[in-house]
Amino acid sequence: MEEPTNDPAGKPNGTLNFTRYVIGGLCLVLFLALTGVGYLKVEERREGGLRPFVSAENKRCIDCHIRKDVAIGGINDWKISAHAPKGIGCVECHRAEKGEADAYEHEGSLISTLVTPKDCMRCHEKEAKEFAKSHHAKAAQFIGSLDNFLGNVVEGPEVGATGCAGCHGSVVKVMENGKLHPATWPNSGIGRVNPDGSKGTCSACHARHSFSVAQARQPESCGRCHMGPDHPQIEAYYESKHGVMFSANKDKMKLGQPTEKWLPGKDYLYPTCATCHMSATGTQDTTHDVGDRISWTLRPVISTRLENHEVRRKAMTQVCSSCHSAQIVERFFTQMDSGITLYNEKFGKPAKAAMDRLRDMKKITPTPFDEEIEWVFYELWHHEGRRARHGLSKMAPDFIHWQGFYEVAKHFYTKFLPLVRELSPDVAKELLAQESHKWVRQGMTKEEIAQMLEFYDKELQGKRGGG
Amino acid sequence: MAIIHDNVGRRRFLSQTIMGFGLLFGLGTLGLRFVQFLMPSTNRKPYETVLVGTDAQVPPGEAIPMDLAGHKIVLLRTDEGVMAFSRRCTDLGCLVSWKKDREQFVCPCHQGVFDKNGRNIAGPPPRPLDRYEVIKRGEQLYVKLQNGSVG
């Protein structure tokens, strides 16, 4: 057995061997580590979708606009839209064909400022078609109506252009140079009459240029127009339980989800305007005809049922049933329907009949709004009458009572009635013909007064009402 | 091969062998990983359908060119309805152009010719123009593309 020899002047062989084993061992560890490397999944790339894509044409538009610092807000907004990653940019929407009424030449291209549902329809055909047959599209067609007279004449034409048309939509006029007339544009009223014949604008709800569905689903998008003393939908909504729950849980609403992933009762629990009136549920598709699920029209003097109201009621019921039991839904609609009927029968119909008769009797001039009684009647059905009805449709108690029927009743009895009586006691008598008005004609009976006094004595220790 | 009888040589042989195999596996795997890195992936990337317009927008006889995220295609109404052809000539990849009067696609590089159904009829191209699937929903046309950079 030899002694382990040294490399002379070097380490003993043993150490060298040891080092070699160390190297071998390290290599084994390396091998294992590298094997693991192959299986490791590092953070996935952002989800699918084509890469953000700006075509050469669009790049021209964008570069020049940025260079000249013109309307870059729109560009930056567009960048975060769902259109941008698909390469749908300036040219795809704003390009115009020769012969179009509002086409004009701009830096070598033929474009039009207005992008109408006809343009959007190139890709969003279903939505555009549904919208076109809806009441929204007809919104600007109130020329010749009472409201139109009120805005344009009684108030002034500038009001018509901005105040009325701001929500209802203007009739856009094109000037000679192809640019748009200032009295008619800018306007994104929902019923805007466009030079190409189409009606409305998608950007009324899907604000440009981000066209965000999350934004459109927010109540505020609707509330921009559906608000105010004559139809307080958004105020009533926020008073209602739905609105309260929505406000409290906005962060859980997932408003940006695509349709398949935004189903009430499943993906989110608190309805917005869109939920009931438009959006998809488990069994219904999205509809851009906002009237599809409404069975009453709460707009006119006397509310009536719309065509096919059973089908529409059924559609709305189905939406409610996404979250609620049938018991609750049925009873709600019973309450709502009875309330609307009350308005119709007790106040709406008699008042209208009275006005018609007074007009026939030539006690009122044919010109609207030139006599006080016309204003009173107008507000009776157009303001407080509508408030009451909208409150009913949204289960908003304050709008039903204090801001609704209370004012209906007050104005009916303390303003309308005396004015009618002045003009014709006969008509006034007919106005109060119904049983429900008996209390005004005959006052409380002795028994009723006694009952009320007893209540105050017992429950409120003798303090009389109003004390 | 001579037989080594001594302990020193044997131990050295053993340690050298272990080291050798270790190096082979260890550095070999590293090299393998590097080569794998270099190989481009041929994964089927997810598809996406892109809206390109309505059926009415493709008049007969007209080829509508478009560039969809790098994929250069052309829409043409053929005997079998609207089709989406890749503009890449199947010879060597130059972009073909539609000649309306001749009702043919012509490639400027080596004068390859494709007929109005995309079939290669003259010149070097070995096969018809590649096609992208066109899906029709109602009036609207969609083209099915693979994600990611141009293939």
Next chain:
Amino acid sequence: MEPTTTVTAVSTEPAGESGQSAKVKDWVSYIQKDLPAHLHWWPYTLGAIPLALFGLLVASGLLLTVYYVPSPEKAYESVEQITREVYLGWFVRGVHRLSVDLMILFLFFHVIRAFVTRAYRPPGELKWVAGALVFFLILAMGFTGYSLVYDNVSYWGMTVVTGMIGGLPIVGKPLLLLLRGGEEVSAGTLLRLYDLHTKLLPLLLGGLVLGHIVAVRLLGFAEVEGSRGVHPFYPDHTLTMGAIALALLVLIVDLVMIFPPTLGPPADLQNVAGDVSPPWYFSAPYMWITLLPGAVSLWSLLGAAGLFLVYPYVDRALARRGWPMFKVNALVATVVVLLATILMILDEYM
């Protein structure tokens, strides 16, 4: 190179086996050298680490060039692709990045060691000079490499650094134009930095590294107290260095798996981001420049770099005057390290 007779004495193979082992003996004799014992003490092995990492960087860097695109539109995207899409792209990029960090870290340790042990003592001054040039080149590689990512830090780093260079007298403007490929940072700048990073600088660096090693081999090692005896370069030293290199490799692979590379936000040309700060190895000089007024900080840095380059000669002059250079160096090293550490900490919190 001293030929050695040690190799032939080792072999105990029977006589008939001379053919192959004779060839082995020959090439070994070319690289063989007796190395003093202290080269096996750990502080003296620090230099091998940057060398091993250099090899790894070259390999991983070459691989990255297969996917990276040096144009402003595509640069960030291609880096993202490498990190997230290409199979094992994250791994190669991670190895590249981590190797740079580790290399510069161990380089600092190596420099400190050489400084404190005064390894540049005559006749070894050129070892230091070559090494200093290597050091500067490596920092330049770090800068050019980082600029290629074209994220916010890259873009503003490019702008600021080339701007600073432009501030130098006489040579400043021409250098700025050369680096930027124009007055402003543009696509030309990226391309030039890419060329520097992948062509000119690696060649220069490789040459200088070789020069440094050759200088060390030719000029020998300064005496170290307590170091007795010698050992042969092959196989003792090579095996040890090999083991260290492998250990490093294992460490890097593991670390990259645990901390895969990330990507900052893409270059925002409109906003100077307030929170951009350069990679850690530039932290201290960056803070220095931030805290001191322009000319002072720039000139002090240049002065320090110049002093660093010619230090062996300064040391020689001072030693002749009787200065206790070991103590001086220890003090200087401590002060510099402390200062750098403080500056780096400040950068973290500011």
